[in-house]
Amino acid sequence: MRPQKPLCSFFFFFFFFFFFSLILTLYPAAADHEGPSSGTSIVFATTGRSRYAxxxxxxxxxxxxxxxxxxxxxxxxxxxxxxxxxxxxxxxxxxxxxxxxxxxxxxxxxxxxxxxxxxxxxxxxxxxxxxxxxxxxxxxxxxxxxxxxxxxxxxxxxxxxxxxxxxxxxxxxxxxxxxxxxxxxxxxxxxxxxxxxxxxxxxxxxxxxxxxxxxxxxxxxxxxxxxxxxxxxxxxxxxxxxxxxxxxxxxxxxxxxxxxxxxxxxxxxxxxxxxxxxxxxxxxxxxxxxxxxxxxxxxxxxxxxxxxxxxxxxxxxxxxxxxxxxxxxxxxxxxxxxxxxxxxxxxxxxxxxxxxxxxxxxxxxxxxxxxxxxxxxxRGDSNGGKPENLLLENIQSPVPDISLFRVDGSFPSFSPEGDRIAYVSFPGLYVVNRDGSNRREVFTGTAFSSGWDPKRKGVVYTAVGPIFATESTKVDIISINVDDDKLGYKKLTTGGENNAFPSASPDGKLLVFRSGRSGHKNLYIMDAVDGEMGGIHRLTEGPWTDTMCNWSPDGDWIVFASDRENPGSGSFELYMIHPNGTGLRQLVQSGSAGRTNHPWFSPDGKTIVFTSDYSAVSAEPISNPHHYGPYGDIFTIRSDGSEIRRMTHNAYEDGTPTWGPTYMRAVDVERPNDGPQCSFEDCHWLKISRNQGVEVGPLGFTEAQCGR
Known part of the structure; x- marks a missing residue:
């Protein structure tokens, strides 16, 4: 048996915790520490978790x-x-x-x-x-x-x-x-x-x-x-x-x-x-x-x-x-x-x-x-407990110079300066300051994914239409100037053949995205300002799904998720490719039928964050019926394929991570309660009708398991 390092002494920890609690009671500001003078932040979604009570x-x-x-x-x-x-x-x-x-x-x-x-x-x-x-x-x-x-x-x-x-x-x-x-x-x-x-x-x-x-x-x-x-x-x-x-x-x-x-x-x-x-x-x-x-x-x-x-x-x-x-x-x-x-x-x-x-x-x-x-x-709002809905909830991070936050939404992304976060709260698209202030809806239609233009201030890209649908479904990419009082948007794709997951090149001139226009979901690159009208070319080609793409900060690589090893199986792995179509290589091998999705480069381009069932389940699903899937954690990996690190540990479904350029302090951001607490259903497969269909969930996993 491998030797185990002892945990701290119980009695030492008890007295330490007592006096630490006293300090926090008398001086609440002590908990609002500044964190490292330099560092970065990862923000991700956990379906429904911020409303659990x-x-x-x-x-x-x-x-x-x-x-x-x-x-x-x-x-x-x-x-x-x-x-x-x-x-x-x-x-x-x-x-x-x-x-x-x-x-x-x-x-x-x-x-x-x-x-x-x-x-x-x-x-x-x-x-x-x-x-x-x-x-x-x-x-x-x-x-x-x-x-x-x-x-x-x-x-x-x-x-x-x-x-x-x-x-x-x-x-x-x-x-x-x-x-x-x-x-x-x-x-x-x-x-x-x-x-x-x-x-x-x-x-x-x-x-x-x-x-x-x-x-x-x-x-x-x-x-x-x-x-x-x-x-x-x-x-x-x-x-x-x-x-x-x-x-x-x-x-x-x-x-x-x-x-x-x-x-x-x-x-x-x-x-x-x-x-x-x-x-x-x-x-x-x-x-x-x-x-x-x-x-x-x-x-x-x-x-x-x-x-x-x-x-x-x-x-x-x-x-x-x-x-x-x-x-x-x-x-x-x-x-x-x-x-x-x-x-x-x-x-x-x-x-x-x-x-x-x-x-x-x-x-x-x-x-x-x-x-x-x-x-x-x-506990609900009337059972003697405190109703709480955290917009941004700090999560303990295993890496001192990386802060982790859970957002009450999906598909977050940071502005180039790191001062704002765009995210989806179905069906709308929202922008909020990184401290949780000035939250506002910038698009009221059904949107999914978000990404900022690195050069044009206030420009956010998203896809509008049904999420995770067939290749021919009408989904288009738009750009929104969130600083414009009129909040108009510009449509960048014209065919509507399930165009989604736009990511801008670091010079702001191009967008990589996935499209089903060939009958299969592959990657394309188009002009970031004028869209297809300004020029478009195909990056990947094959009878499989390439999706969830993200451009590296130095412009040399595009990372994406693909089921090309077993098309149609639902098993996704991570790949990298140069924008000119050369250098294709596998980054993460998911294991048999595994799901590894939503990659995003770190600000220095050396590491990639992603979501995966790499560590399988952590609890019996029947005991956690309020989760879409009782698996899926946030991981990071070096861009050379080394040093996989698990960042979250729970029985939930964590997904759609993004990586920002600034270190966010470990402060939970509460907002007024604007929805029912614990408004989820039991496991779909526990319904008396035993033949339930399989749908694909907002985090990239399946919703035939447990969900709202």
Missing amino acids: FDIYTVPTVDPPTNANELRITDGHSVNFNGHFPSPTSSSILSIIPNQTLINLIYVTERNGSSNIYLDAIYYDSPDHTRRRSALQVPIRVQIPLLGSEPSIGRISMKDRPSLVGEYLVYVSTHEDSGVPRTSWAAVYSTQLETGLTRRLTPYGVADLSPAVSPSGVWTAVASFGERGWSGEVEELSTDIYVFLTRNGSNRVKVVEHGGWPSWADESTLYFHRRSDDGWWSVYRAILPEIGAVSVGTVVIQRVTPPGLHVFTPAASTANRSFIAVATRRPDSEFRHIELFDVDSNEFRYVTRPIAPQNHHFNPFISPDSTRVGYHKC
């Missing part, structure tokens, strides 16, 4: 659920999900929580530009038993980050489905490169909280998801790809369930073929979900032998929930084995709800539907004494 809630299992007894546990501000109720005796860290604790909670939270695992508590601390939350917010809140962000060594990662067992935190992390294109980086780790010592429990060459620790803490079950890897599934991963010793990952054995999201009821009983042969997602039970060797052949598998509705993400009760908590999608509802299922009587009992019938609820978990069930949902 998840908090964790709980209700009693014994009383009828009502609005009065539903309790929001988390802070009403961050994106909080995938909770776990630890045992009161799980760890000595619980001793720092005040006496008379009512609820302890471990959960995943996204804040300050990265994800982490936090411990929260709700406790009674006053004579009249007034209920208050704890969090580490001076003076009355204590909220404990259980893992450091490790900014000094760049170990940014997704952290998912945590469990606290004794002194150990068990969770998923993506900080280690699998070394193989289109192979998941997700692995299970344990961290001893008092020492910070971290151990990888997943073997190298394998990807594990959704860990669950047995009641004794001895065993951990995971949904695993094993050694077969990811083949591109986004509906059901068809993982297998493995069990291994929590202390070191040894004694690993496969116990279930075709199963995910395991949950222990006792040391020999596991619940899990899978899509059944009849098309319904259902919960199953695996009974492991108490004596003798455990293998797939010795485990008894029983279907627990009936057909006629989708049931998934089970949570077993270790104190009361007569019921489990599940998420359901019923034929009479468009929403996902939490229900309790009696495994003896085979009866369901509603939990969340009486409280919020038109709200999605996700990933239940049960308290150690089985008296409470928890879940996460959108």
Whole structure:
């Protein structure tokens, strides 16, 4: 096993975080640091992410659920999900929580530009038993980050489905490169909280998801790809369930073929979900032998929930084995709800539907004494949380002189000076100052992609018409002078044969773009001012799709995405070519059926940012239904094809990156809320009609998976 660098000491980090939080409370401007004196910025899109507003809630299992007894546990501000109720005796860290604790909670939270695992508590601390939350917010809140962000060594990662067992935190992390294109980086780790010592429990060459620790803490079950890897599934991963010793990952054995999201009821009983042969997602039970060797052949598998509705993400009760908590999608509802299922009587009992019938609820978990069930949902504008819609959200970057921002839109691009950003918020095109001020719509029609003229101030190029359509679809390229009070535009292409993705040469004289005018989408170059009327010539030719092109700052290269290795397959890779048509070479090999798209040169031309499923999936798609695709991260690569670096780690679909010439400070830019929070649908493939069409999404991936 490779040696692991210890994380920072828990207690050191706790006291550091306490005093750092005090500084930020007393001096908020301290957080608004200037960043490096020189540097650059990458801005990208994450479909719908800036409108997510998840908090964790709980209700009693014994009383009828009502609005009065539903309790929001988390802070009403961050994106909080995938909770776990630890045992009161799980760890000595619980001793720092005040006496008379009512609820302890471990959960995943996204804040300050990265994800982490936090411990929260709700406790009674006053004579009249007034209920208050704890969090580490001076003076009355204590909220404990259980893992450091490790900014000094760049170990940014997704952290998912945590469990606290004794002194150990068990969770998923993506900080280690699998070394193989289109192979998941997700692995299970344990961290001893008092020492910070971290151990990888997943073997190298394998990807594990959704860990669950047995009641004794001895065993951990995971949904695993094993050694077969990811083949591109986004509906059901068809993982297998493995069990291994929590202390070191040894004694690993496969116990279930075709199963995910395991949950222990006792040391020999596991619940899990899978899509059944009849098309319904259902919960199953695996009974492991108490004596003798455990293998797939010795485990008894029983279907627990009936057909006629989708049931998934089970949570077993270790104190009361007569019921489990599940998420359901019923034929009479468009929403996902939490229900309790009696495994003896085979009866369901509603939990969340009486409280919020038109709200999605996700990933239940049960308290150690089985008296409470928890879940996460959108807090909304009226659920005691803060409505927030960030136009530009800072993301923790693994590179000190590159700042990362998520834009609430798609296809961003920087002005040559780096002071403004153009982006698409379907259907319109917008321009905003890089600090988020002076946002205005400059084109009201359906537009996609954006790019600035490097010489003519205020000129922005875009394509207008349906996105990602057939070769003959009417799409044209226009230029807009966004500094013109009248906001007129000039049409540069005339045929309308799906002309899109314009990118100007550094001298501002030419535009490279893709067009379907030959019956195939290939690259062309035309005059930047007069368009086709000023001259046009073909750059690439073939029965494939060349698209998403970007011109290098020195003018020597054009980078683009292409499916030329397997036309029509949906698999895209990156290529570079000289503007005169010579020097074609492959830059990124995506792996079998991989998708690598939307390349953009850095201001110095030495590096290219792009979006890709190069690191595959990081979580089970069924547990993240509010994402178009549970894969797709931002990467950079040197223009010579070396040094691929992963910039983002999450279970979302990141795409359409751009690279700007200035360093944007790590400040989140909030704008007035102008739309509903969490206005997404459940997975399209969970609808009762099973034959769903496949559409291509705005980030270049497919929308037949999960989307709004």
